[in-house]
Amino acid sequence: MALLDQLDEAIDSASRYVASRMTASGRFIGGCEARPLETALFLHLENVLGEDASTAPRLAAYCRRFLDEPTGVSGGIDAILSTLICRRVLGDGLSQADHAALTAGLARFDHPTHRRKRLFFNVILAELGAVAPPELVFPAAAARQPNNQLWVSVILTSLRILLAGLHDRVDAISRDEIAFIVDNQGADGGWEQHVLATIVALIALRRAGYRGPALRRGIDYVRRQLRDDGGIPFIADEDVWVTCLSGYVLAGARPSTCDLNRVARYVAGLQAENGGWAYSEGVRQTDADDTCVALAFLSRHDAVGHREAIRRAQWYLIALQNEDGGFPTFVRGAPSEAEITAKAIIAMRSSSAAAFAGRIRRAWRWLATAQREDGSFRAEWKLCATYPTLHVLSAAALFEGDAAAERVRSRTLEFLRRWRRPDGGWGLRESGGELHLLSTAYALAGLAMDRDGLDRIEFSRSLALLLEMQGSDGGFHGSGDSLGPRPFVYDVPLLASVYSLLALSYSRAALLRHIQRSVDERDRATPQRAWRMVGGL
Structure with missing residues (x-):
């Protein structure tokens, strides 16, 4: 079976698996292990x-x-x-x-x-x-x-x-x-x-x-x-965040798999008075992470129908931005965090690029200063060092040609390429160790968003490895990497499938780019071969 056909089947089955966790209210049940x-x-x-x-x-x-x-x-x-x-x-x-x-x-x-x-x-x-x-x-x-x-x-x-x-x-x-x-x-x-x-x-x-x-x-x-x-x-659940993320991923992968209108209504109905979202029903503390993902989902699914919720979420986010240009998770004045700042860039760009241009530039400048010498970022809410890079590269893909974004992007790419294992996957640490499903999904999704992520052979090997990790039920099952309170790890089982589906969806677009590039190179070479044949006559 051709890789593209295999990928389409995997996306179909993973989408069905994720969608099966949706309830009648539009909420996705993510679970949280003991x-x-x-x-x-x-x-x-x-x-x-x-x-x-x-x-x-x-x-x-x-x-x-x-x-x-x-x-x-x-x-x-x-x-x-x-x-x-x-x-x-x-x-x-x-x-x-x-x-x-x-x-x-x-x-x-x-x-x-x-x-x-x-x-x-x-x-x-x-x-x-x-x-x-x-x-x-x-x-x-x-x-x-x-x-x-x-x-x-x-x-x-x-x-x-x-x-x-x-x-x-x-x-x-x-x-x-x-x-x-x-x-x-x-x-x-x-x-x-x-x-x-x-x-x-x-x-x-x-x-x-x-x-x-x-x-x-x-x-x-x-x-x-x-x-x-x-x-x-650790917590009863984080189903509001899981629902926003699942809706966003399904909207980009297989939007017909479930009723995304119902999901969007559920999400919009949980917006707090301050314009933000909390991680679970009944939680009063709103945060930038949930709000960014909710904003990105509503903007992708129906920006017109949810314009009032989107506007309030935008105001919530910009009020959180620190003086240094970065974004914290919970309150303005707390330390800025790379993955949250990158998510905020994506949310602002996807909902209204022109209105937040200045704030986005400040956020990119902060990311440039927060990037470590090896090209990585401090991982705040996940154990995997590849998690922040997914969001940074996803944000950079929206700003091709921007000098600040390009500098951060190139160093992030070098980091991921250097960490890549010989088998095409990624572990938790650069020094080696076992292959880690979520670390691989984060890295592959980030690289697939980038025009220069991996060459076609490397990319195909990494994608094939992720496909091998898919279960017979269509889902992906591996150890969790969420942190709370840091440094304690907890596991929300559905996230392995959601992020793997995200990687597959992004990889499909990347694979089509590789195919189109090969076609373009062949077409450019065709006139030259024809000229040589004529000259030989």
Whole structure:
């Protein structure tokens, strides 16, 4: 079978697989797999409460299976902490070697949020009795900064309460702190569909001696998140984001596969008053990531019919742009991020190129300064280093001839070509390692968007490799690479199929370009051959 025919069949079956996850409302169900961190912490809470042991055996069994065969972690501090927390909750002590590994792992963790994350790690381990509690050094006001996401403020307030309790300083816990946590509980019993924040809040309320109804509602909420394997996930779902992305990809691949009008109505109906979108139903915190993808989808599908939602989303986005020209995820003034900035460029360009020309130029200048020497970018919300490059190259494809975009583009291409494995795929790291499905899909999709991505032979080899990874059900199934809270990995299973479908769709256009280029080269050579034949006569 010719590669183009094989590709068309793969796109058809992948589109059907993704579309099958759409509900009657237009929402796509992405799922979110369980992982050891939340499972172990909820087991700890169940153990200290001792009220209902019905879920505890399943939670404990999940933790034991993880210790026997660690899966779903990224290595490094993720693996170290997940392992130590599971062992501690199951009753094991920590050895001197464990403490040394923990110290070394924390020292290697490098991120702008490292202070906050180290506080989280240390307080949780202290709550489990694994380490001595750190000092209670930050005031209540520091836990609720205006620039914090709501779940961050809930977690930090909970950590303050835990520290006060661990130091026998219950007098340091104010009624206002308890009220802040309780008042921000959702009607379903969770906090912002953020299961980790919910569990930490419940542990803190229990430590503070709170026995009100919020505790029972929260416990019931977490129990409802119990997965078939006996584990607890990081979040309930991120289906708003998954729906926006799925709609955008299907609109470009096979728009007739499902009712995209219904999807668009669902998405538009969830727009917040401020013009943005949140990652899941019932979440109040809007963000640039969801808004960019929603804006791109609505603009692609029906820009006229959704012009009011598009206009409000545009204003939301431009209000987030930082002074440096980049875009953060949640609030203006937070560090700008490469993948979010590239998505914002795409969203602004696809919805109204002329109106945002100046802002787009500033965004490209920031991307040029954020690009590392090797051509890569810091990966913020995904483990794969190829993820930001997908969005940067997708943005650059819309700005051919722009000097700033061209500089960023050329260095990004060099990075991806250098990382490419001999088999045509990409792993998680440049140093090698196993082939990774999502890393390959991101890289191939980005290169397929570029006119000079790969030559035809290289491109065909990479595409054939991705096609080999397609399942018999039409979907793609591999390990997740989403991060939250960084550096912990979580898995939304549908994303492997959505991003692989995106890569296949972009690859089809790239393959047609390669074919057309070959035809053009042949046609240019034909008159010369004819002239030589005439001259020979």
